[in-house]
Amino acid sequence: KAGVTQTPRYLIKTRGQQVTLSCSPISGHRSVSWYQQTPGQGLQFLFEYFSETQRNKGNFPGRFSGRQFSNSRSEMNVSTLELGDSALYLCASSGWETGTASYEQYFGPGTRLTVT
Amino acid sequence: GEDVEQSLFLSVREGDSSVINCTYTDSSSTYLYWYKQEPGAGLQLLTYIFSNMDMKQDQRLTVLLNKKDKHLSLRIADTQTGDSAIYFCAARGDSGGYQKVTFGTGTKLQVIP
Numbered sequence: 001k002a003g004v005t006q007t008p009r010y011l012i013k014t015r016g017q018q019v020t021l022s023c024s025p026i027s028g029h030r031s032v033s034w035y036q037q038t039p040g041q042g043l044q045f046l047f048e049y050f051s052e053t054q055r056n057k058g059n060f061p062g063r064f065s066g067r068q069f070s071n072s073r074s075e076m077n078v079s080t081l082e083l084g085d086s087a088l089y090l091c092a093s094s095g096w097e098t099g100t101a102s103y104e105q106y107f108g109p110g111t112r113l114t115v116t
Numbered sequence: 117g118e119d120v121e122q123s124l125f126l127s128v129r130e131g132d133s134s135v136i137n138c139t140y141t142d143s144s145s146t147y148l149y150w151y152k153q154e155p156g157a158g159l160q161l162l163t164y165i166f167s168n169m170d171m172k173q174d175q176r177l178t179v180l181l182n183k184k185d186k187h188l189s190l191r192i193a194d195t196q197t198g199d200s201a202i203y204f205c206a207a208r209g210d211s212g213g214y215q216k217v218t219f220g221t222g223t224k225l226q227v228i229p
Contacts, residue, residue, distance in 0.1 A: 033217075043159075043204060043219040056215040090159060105161040 004108035025093030032074040122220035138205030
């Protein structure tokens with residue numbers, strides 16, 4: 001089956017602008033989660049969506065928001081960009097494998113955001 | 117808040133076993149995970165364990181959980197050069213009505229041929 005896709009792969013924005021990142025999960029997965037990875041702060045959990053509802057979230061300011069559509073695709077938005085928002089943004093698609101009841105999670109390649 | 121700690125670096129010889137350790141602080145952690153990140157290959161969920169389990173084995177991987185000491189370990193048997201990567205431990209726990217996942221800083225595993 002097709003993997004998790006993220007668009008765009010690379011993005012350069014200016015401070016104060018806003019940005020929207022997109023994530024398409026694996027077919028059949030209804031949960032999408034977002035993460036930020038930076039050299040200084042490491043991997044940090046942003047939020048998690050399931051069936052169009054935000055179910056869990058990390059400790060990020062309100063400038064970071066997201067949504068999930070009925071086809072499980074998700075978008076993440078960052079408003080009023082700051083230099084510190086430069087990072088690799090990863091999304092993951094997850095679900096429970098039918099038959100084995102085993103949890104599976106797959107990550108996309110990430111969107112590299114540079115804020116200048 | 118939750119804190120997850122790992123040592124930064126581990127070096128082992130090919131064929132030996134590797135043991136990567138992790139400690140966490142939140143006793144409400146329900147799921148604990150191990151991830152692998154290779155340059156250019158993205159992040160991969162290796163395995164996970166529920167907090168009510170002590171051990172989980174999956175092929176060459178063995179996860180041990182000591183809930184009393186809040187200590188998690190990942191043992192890789194017969195370590196290969198392809199196992200060279202950064203390994204992240206993560207814990208899912210309650211945080212203000214939500215669940216939050218906290219990652220460790222990652223342990224860089226170097227496998228010497």
